[in-house]
Amino acid sequence: MIIGEQKRLEEISGMLDGHRGILIAGCRSCVAICLAGGEKEVAVMAESLRLISSLRGKGWEIEEAMVERQCEKEWVAELRPRIEGKDCVLSLACGVGAQTVQAMYPRVRVLPGLNTSNMGAPEESGIFVEKCGGCGDCVLHLTGGICPIARCAKSLLNGPCGGSQGGKCEVSPDTPCAWEEIYHSLESLGRLDLLEEPIPPKSWLPARDGGPRRIVRKEAVLTEEQKRLKGGKA
Amino acid sequence: MMRILAFCCERGPGEAIDLAGEKRMRYPADLTLIQVPCAGRVDVAHLLKAFREGADAVVLVGCLEGNCHHIYGNIEGRKKVDRAKQILDEVGLGGQRLEMFHVASNQPFRIAELAAEMASRVERLGPNPLAVKE
Amino acid sequence: MSDGGIGVFICSWGSGKDPKLDMDGLLSFASGIEGVALVKMIDRICSKPGQKEMIAAIKGSGTDRFVVVACSARTKRKLYRHIATSSGLHPLAFEVASVREQAAFVHEGPEAQRKAETLVRMAVEKVRLWVEPPFEEEMPALRNVAVLGDGLMAMAVANEIMAQGLTVDLVMSGGSPKGSPPYIFSNQDEMDRALRSMAEASSDPRMTTIKNASVLDFQGPPGDFGLVLDVAGEMVPLRCGAVVLAPEPRMELRTIDGSPAPSAQELIARGLRRIVILPSGASSGIGCSCMTPRGTLYALSLVDAAPGIEVSLMGREARAMDWMEGLQRLAQEKGIRFFRIDGEPKVEGHAPTVITWRDPLLGDMRLQADLLLLDTVLTPEVQSLAKAFDVPVDEKGELLSIDSRLRPGETVRKGVFAARFRVGNMLYEDMALEAGSVAARALEMLSMGTLEVGGAVAEVDQEKCSACLGCLRVCPYSAPMIGQAGKAEVRMELCQGCGACVALCPSRAIDIYCFSDSQIVAQSRAALGKVR
Amino acid sequence: MNRVAIIGGGVAGLSAAISLERRGVPSIIVEREEALGGLCGELGCKGVERCVRCDVCLARDMVAQARSSPLIERLGRAELRSVSGQPGDFRLAIRVGGQGHRLVRAAVIVCATGGEPFDAHLDKRLGYDELADVVTSLDLERQLSAEGRFLVPSTSAPPKKVAFILCVGSRDERFNTSYCSKACCKYSFKLAQGLRAIDPGCAITIFFMDWRLYDPRENVRAWASGDSGVRLVRSRPAEVLLGEDSRPEVRFASEKDAIVEVEAFDAVVLSVGLRPARSAAELARTLQVETDAHGFLRSPKGEPCASTRPGVFLAGTCRGPKEIVECVKDGAEAASKAIAFMGGVG
Amino acid sequence: MSARSGLERTLLGGKFAVTAEIGPPKSASAESVRRHAHEMKGSADAFNLTDNQTAMSRMSSIACAAVLIQEGLEPVVQMTCRDRNRIAMQSDILGASALGVRNVLCISGDHQTFGNMKEAKNVYDVDSVQELMILRKMRDEGRLWSGDELETAPELFLGAAANPFADPFEFRVTRLAKKVKAGADFIQTQSIYDMDRFERWMALVRARGLHEKVHILAGVMPLKSHKVALYMKNKVAGMMVPDTVVERLKSAKDAKEEGIRLCVEQIEHLRTIEGVKGVHIMAMAWEEKVPEIVKRAGLRP
Known part of the structure; x- marks a missing residue:
């Protein structure tokens, strides 16, 4: 899932200066799961900002709203009555959500309440770890199901580097060395042979480096004629 | 004996089939027709599963574009056929064994035409290799 | 699945006259199919006695669904629904094998018989998996x-x-x-x-x-x-x-600057003698559409009121309907001139306004008008x-x-x-x-x-739905919506049963009654002879 | 007995029957031919992959709906002999095929007997009699309906050059048809689109006077300019003669320099207009309704589908030439008026 | 096979090679490089020039190499994968060989979080093994990685790093084999303190016959004090410093002298290990001691 964490209150209140009608919009999918933008987090953020507003006389009028999934136009459209009369929206969804709200309500300023971080999974309650770098050309079949692009600090394909010691990455003691894990995974899979052959340079075209990506599933795309025939909001 | 399976929209083409019957328009018995509410009802899995069940050729018969009783079910059907053809090519069975035909309710002769067309394709491409193995 | 077993009713007329189908052969074939509890040959099911006999047989046998082996399903569908309800079954609890239209009439001897058997097998396999759809009569x-x-x-x-x-x-x-x-x-x-x-x-x-x-x-x-x-x-x-x-x-005859067309008396008073009417079609600016009788009628009213006035009508087609055909000749007799134009005329100047255009036959034309009226559409x-x-x-x-x-x-x-x-x-x-x-x-x-609602409509399994909104976007009738639980729901009263949503749903959460995925697969297997 | 008797099983009659059935009102269709569908039922679909919106398949769809409804009784090979009784309780004497007469009681009569295509033999100059390759649009439609393609009659090869001549038997004083038949502009446009779709190698030339397409979305000029194989000539051909290579030659005044031109085509299609049915006068007498100047049954001004006699309603081309979709609307309107006449919702 | 560089000529001649390391300065002037050059001239076959070591910006390795060439020394250019993608890498190599550089050491490079600009964006388009593949293709096939032909192919003596002290130990030899397959001609190891582990590693190397396919130079680093030893032991990842070494420096009166003596002892021991073709002396910020170490270890006449 997409993992994000809240910006510091200081930064958020800095952004909110000069605004009066504020709507905090949370999201019920990924950011709720990583405890960044769910309904409770929206409530906590609302209370904290109301405290700041009364303590420092900011005069903010803060309202809370939830969206099922803030990256879907249909659901963000349901925010319309709540957004009427507000001059800014503090989105506690991931970056995608904030951008969707801004695209649908061009005259209302949308402020990012979260720093969207990565695609990962909860390791245990409260700890979320990056697992996938979205490089567009998966190599898990060569690395025993452990992604070196996302989980090796240097995205090496013929790791480990010289700095891996005690199973930890040189970058930080609590980051396991991906290649150490790859080695042990392939060992238990009995496929250490995969590490013999040097892997040639990777094409980064399908990755973010190739420019913003656009995935098209032709059989679900409505043709121009279908759109004309269907009409309505969709 | 060839096995050609046709998924047939019951509105337009379904009417054409009955009209073909009324007019005694002969077509090869290899063509077996399954009636579905609309060409858009059939999804890629049905088309591929038919080949796994031994069909030599599969046909999706929908109404003419712009004449769909369910607004644009036939365009949805066309998209599924294109996707399935792509997969059949990649798989090696050949997308030629799958085709979409458009038949209006007053074109009974098209049923015989499409049956003949698919029969000739099966002759050219040979029977479904899966069926032969069994 | 069916607990009471499946009834198979074979209509004697289903065999078609000349290339006879062996209906008894079908009878024994059907009785051999697993799950078929009752097989009965009925003479002309669509006749009154035929129907009575069938209803009695269904009631007597306790079967909860049946297959009709007869002529085309299309012409008799409502009749079979009537038989189903009168026998206490759900109106859609049946499947039809159109052996006459799809076998007897279109194939030769043995092939026709084999196709008929396949059709019967397909119908039985399909109705076996029939599930009672929601059928609320009283919307x-x-x-x-x-x-x-x-x-x-x-x-x-x-x-x-x-x-x-x-x-x-x-x-x-x-x-x-x-x-x-x-x-x-x-x-x-x-x-x-x-x-x-x-x-x-x-x-x-x-x-x-x-x-x-x-x-x-x-x-x-x-x-x-x-x-x-x-x-x-x-x-x-x-x-x-x-x-x-x-x-x-709304239609309006207007001058170029937008004011409504003056009456005959005003024209005389302002000494405007040469009037040109151009159907502009477009709601604003100069366009060139078809000459409609509206312009002709207005021209006639001007000429009748003030004989000195000279009126010309321009346009691409001479549009007239039924009784209006003679209108143009009447107008020409009264001196109203008609010009056909292909493409846009050029209009310059004001009092007099000069209109130039190219006539396919007469070449480049020029016309001076004291007043140009545009027949505009709002x-x-x-x-x-x-x-x-x-x-x-x-x-x-x-x-x-x-x-x-x-x-x-x-x-x-x-x-x-x-x-x-x-x-x-x-x-x-x-x-x-x-x-x-x-x-x-x-x-x-x-x-x-x-309103009859329900029947072969789509329904969402809320557990499996991942709320991807795919069904909302593909449905031509906007029948699916997102319910309170954040999951998709199909509004039965809007669903027309086309199945586009079922084919798209990534989570296989939607299925359609009477044409469910399993039924289609069962029919395909039966059609390809894959069912024992 | 609130049943409606519908004379004629064409598109208008079927539409009326279906509309009545949906409102719970039983009806009986008296059809002269064996099968339902009328003139529209004989026409062919002109689309290959794309529907050109000629609406001909409406007839087929409606026949299917009518045949599957227990509320609609159908009498094939049946002719209306006489009508007695008064509005609200008519008695119709009907001769049914070989089994003699049958008496039908009905509260309302909807006449949907339709019109007749203009008999092209009457216009000698267009050579329909002598030249095999001069066909009427109806002949072309029947071939499309049967095989989905058109072959030149004399050579039975697909044509490479086809001419359409519009307004044959319409807007023509000589045959007392000074009216516009409304439908031939549309169906000729659709036939041309059909031939282009079936064989893009077949060039089409259409000789026309005015384009009178009533559906605003039908833009024949845009279609023609976008398709190199189509030529629109605004000229009414004088005659069609046999050329040396035994192909029909059309003599017409060309648009550009108004001199007479002669051009040979593989086939010439005469877009025949619509005339009142031969039996229209006799039918009017039977139903005691008036006809208009051209011989169609007359609807009073501003009241579509009504006739000059209460309790009798008109639908379709029996009351004037019209397109197929308009006949469908006529059917629905006649059914509405019939139900209103029978005192509100059925 | 003709030697492509002085270092290669020494190694092919069977002579025990010596390489040292010069740290490029944080300065725009090459003055300190020239000074080191004069001090160390003749004391080693070739001199490594680190590439923004520990991810701290310093004078570019190739620029320093040019200066060394002017001073008559043979440079070993180090090229990390952290700062350049394959496009910049190949253009730098063409430039370097035009300036006379023949030895290149392909290394992944320290992660930028070690350096003084942690917020920088790293590259890592390719890793060290892939870098070897690219450079070998330029040398042997005269083509860029894209396949375009080069007018003149660079003559390169390709080196790679190896760290017997990093984990997983048993994989380290396989990784060395991978580098050899990718085109490494010589290897410079991490600085050695835990002699047993190095010897076990060399045994595995010999077992796979790698010591004949590639010239292995053992890395040593003289320690100025026991504090430096502790820093190396705890702060530098992939470095093993046994406690005995720390103890020895701590108890010594003159720690620096003891550091030098230890280094010399290590060199003498390393010369006895079969498969070790030379030694790489990394006297970072102590370059002036290299001639003395070389002399006391008897490496130079």
């Missing part, structure tokens, strides 16, 4: 129609509906409409009679008129719609069984109606209802009907006919008092 159908539109078309629709004993709420976006109705009246009294009928209708007790209203919200199933109108800032709720959208263009505001009722609009700005196989007057949204106007060439009779047929569509839906 209410309010006998009140909301008609939206300002002009004559809306009024005519209202009249037709009231003539059939239903009540009407006429919702007008403005107060009184500008310009004149776009229809062509054969003479003045027909126009007066039409305007008079408009006045009478508005006083009819069965109609309430709401002026200056725009639609804020539109909810509810067909037969029980809930509208919320914004009437000069105030929110007015409105409940109705059906909605008819009847926007109407197309109605259709976008907001389309948005409010979720109905598509085509490039011509008309509420699309013809493009696909919808019947005239129907739109994609069940219960929402739309009258179509043809700009510039719609006779008053054409409009009355359009209004009548659109009203008829609405009445067909409401007149039975209840």
Whole structure:
């Protein structure tokens, strides 16, 4: 899932200066799961900002709203009555959500309440770890199901580097060395042979480096004629 | 004996089939027709599963574009056929064994035409290799 | 699955006359199929005695579904539903193997028999997996129609509906409409009679008129719609069984600078002698559309009132209808000239205005006019109606209802009907006919008092739905919606059972009754001889 | 007995029957031919992959709906002999095929007997009699309906050059048809689109006077300019003669320099207009309704589908030439008026 | 096979090679490089020039190499994968060989979070093994990685790093084999303190016959004090410093002298290990001691 964490209150209140009608919009999918933008987090953020507003006389009028999934136009459209009369929206969804709200309500300023971080999974309650770098050309079949692009600090394909010691990455003691894990995974899979052959340079075209990506599933795309025939909001 | 399976929209083409019957328009018995509410009802899995069940050729018969009783079910059907053809090519069975035909309710002769067309394709491409193995 | 077992009824006439099918062979074939509890040959199922015999057999056997092996399913579907209900079964608890049309009539001897057996096998395999669909008969159908539109078309629709004993709420976006109705009246009294009928209708007790209203919200199933109108800032709720959208263009003869066409006396007074009428078609600026009788009638009125006036009509086609054919000859006899143009004329200067264009036969032409009148069209505001009722609009700005196989007057949204106007060439009779047929569509839906809902419709398994909104986006009828639980729900009253959503759903959360995935697969396997 | 008798099983009659059935009103269709569908039922679909919106398949769809409804009784090979009784309780004497007469009681009569295509033999100059390759649009439609393609009669090869001549038997004083038949502009446009779709190698030339397409979305000029294989000539051909290579030659005044041109085509299609049915006068007498100047049954001004006699309603081309979709609307309107006449919702 | 560089000529001649390391300065002037050059001239076959070591910006390795060439020394250019993608890498190599550089050491490079600009964006388009593949293709096939032909192919003596002290130990030899397959001609190991582990590693190397396929130079680093030893042991990842070494420096009166003596002892021991073709002396910020170490270890006449 997409993992994000809240910006510091200081930064958020800095952004909110000069605004009066504020709507905090949370999201019920990924950011709720990583405890960044769910309904409770929206409530906590609302209370904290109301405290700041009364303590420092900011005069903010803060309202809370939830969206099922803030990256879907249909659901963000349901925010319309709540957004009427507000001059800014503090989105506690991931970056995608904030951008969707801004695209649908061009005259209302949308402020990012979260720093969207990565695609990962909860390791245990409260700890979320990056697992996938979205490089567009998966190599898990060569690395025993452990992604070196996302989980090796240097995205090496013929790791480990010289700095891996005690199973930890040189970058930080609590980051396991991906290649150490790859080695042990392939060992238990009995496929250490995969590490013999040097892997040639990777094409980064399908990755973010190739420019913003656009995935098209032709059989679900409505043709121009279908759109004309269907009409309505969709 | 060839096995050609046709998924047939019951509105337009379904009417054409009955009209073909009324007019005694002969077509090869290899063509077996399954009636579905609309060409858009059939999804890629049905088309591929038919080949796994031994069909030599599969046909999706929908109404003419712009004449769909369910607004644009036939365009949805066309998209599924294109996707399935792509997969059949990649798989090696050949997308030629799958085709979409458009038949209006007053074109009974098209049923015989499409049956003949698919029969000739099966002759050219040979029977479904899966069926032969069994 | 079927607990009471499947009944297979073979109609003796199903074999077709010349290439006889061996119906007894089919009988024994059917009895050999696992799960078939009863097999019976009946002489002419569609005859009265045939039906009685079949109903008795079903009741006696305790089977809860059956297969009919007979002629085409299409012509007898309603009959078989009647037999099912009379035997105490669900009206859709059957499948038909059309062995006559799809085997006896189209294949030769042994092949026909084998195909018939395959068809029977397919029908049995399909009905085996039949699941009782939701079938609510009693959806209410309010006998009140909301008609939206300002002009004559809306009024005519209202009249037709009231003539059939239903009540009407006429919702007008403005107060009184500008310009004149776009229809062509054969003479003045027909126009007066039409305007008079408009006045009478508005006083009819069965109609309430709401002026200056725009639609804020539109909810509810067909037969029980809930509208919320914004009437000069105030929110007015409105409940109705059906909605008819009847926007109407307005036509106006205008000068270039937009002022309405002067009367004959004014022309004489201002000494304007040479008048040219150009149907501009476009609502603004110079265009070139078809010469309509409207221009001819206005020219005739000018010439009658002031003989000295010289009138010329320009346009691409000479459009005339029924009785209007002779109109042009009458106009020519009175000295009115007609010019046919291909493409846009060039217009320069003011009093006199010089019009130049290229005539295919006569070459480059020049015409001087003291006054150029444009026959302009004021197309109605259709976008907001389309948005409010979720109905598509085509490039011509008309509420699309013809493009696909919808019947005239129907739109994609069940219960929402739309009258179509043809700009510039719609006779008053054409409009009355359009209004009548659109009203008829609405009445067909409401007149039975209840709406049959359910049957072969889609249903969402809430557990499996991942709320990807795919079904909302693909459904032509916008039947699926997102319920409270954040999961998809298919509104049974809107679903027409086309299955586009089922084919798209990534989580296989939606399936359709009577054409479920498992049924289609079972039929394919049976068709390919893969079932033991 | 609130049953409606519908004379004629064409598109208009079927539409009326279906509309009545949906409102719970039983009806009986008296059809002269064996099968339902009328003139429209004989026409062919002109689309290959794309529907050109000629609406011909409406007839087929409606026949299917009518045949599957228990509320609609159908009498094939049946002719209306006489009508007695008064509006609200008519008695119709009907001769049914070989089994003699049958008496039908009905509260209302809807006459949907339709019109007749203009007999092209009457216009000698267009050579329909002598030249095999000069066909009427109806012949072309029947071939499309049967095989989905058109072959030149004399050579039975697909044509490479086809001419359409519009307004044959319409807007023509000589045959007392000074009216515009409304439908031939549309169906000729659709036939041309059909031939282009079936064989893009077949060039089409259409000789026309005015384009009178009533559906605003039908833009024949845009279609023609976008398709190199189509040529629109605004000229009414004088005659069609046999060329040396035994192909029909059309003599017409060309648009550009108004001299007479002669051009040979593989086939010439005469777009025949609509005339009142031969039996229209006799039918009018039977139903005691008036006809208009051209011989069609007359609807009073401003009341579509009504006839001059209460309780008798008219639908379709029996009351004047019209397109297929308009006949469908006529059916619905006639059904509405019939139900209104029978006192409100059925 | 003709030697492509002085270092290669020494190694091919069977002579025990010596390489040292010069740290490029944080300065725009090459003055300190020239000074080191004069001090160390003749004391080693070739001199490594680190590439923004520990991810701290310093004078570019190739620029320093040019200066060394002017001073008559043979440079070993180090090229990390952290700062350049394959496009910049190949263009730098063409430039370097045009300036006379023949030895290149392909290394992944320290992660930028070690350096003084942690917020920088790293590259890592390719890793050290892939870098070897690219450079070998330029040398042997005369083509860029894209396949375009080069007018003149660079003559390169390709080196790679190896760290017997990083984990997983048993994989380290396989990784060395991978580098050899990718085109490494010589290897310079991490600085050695835990002699047993190095010897076990060399045994595995010999077992796979890698010591004949590639010239292995053992890395040593003289320690100025026991504090430096502790820093190396705890702060530098992939470095093993046994406690005995720390103890020895701590108890010594003159820590620096003890550091030098230890280094010399290590060199003498390393010369006895079969498969070790030379030694790489990394006297970072102590370059002036290299001639003395070389002399006391008897490496130079």
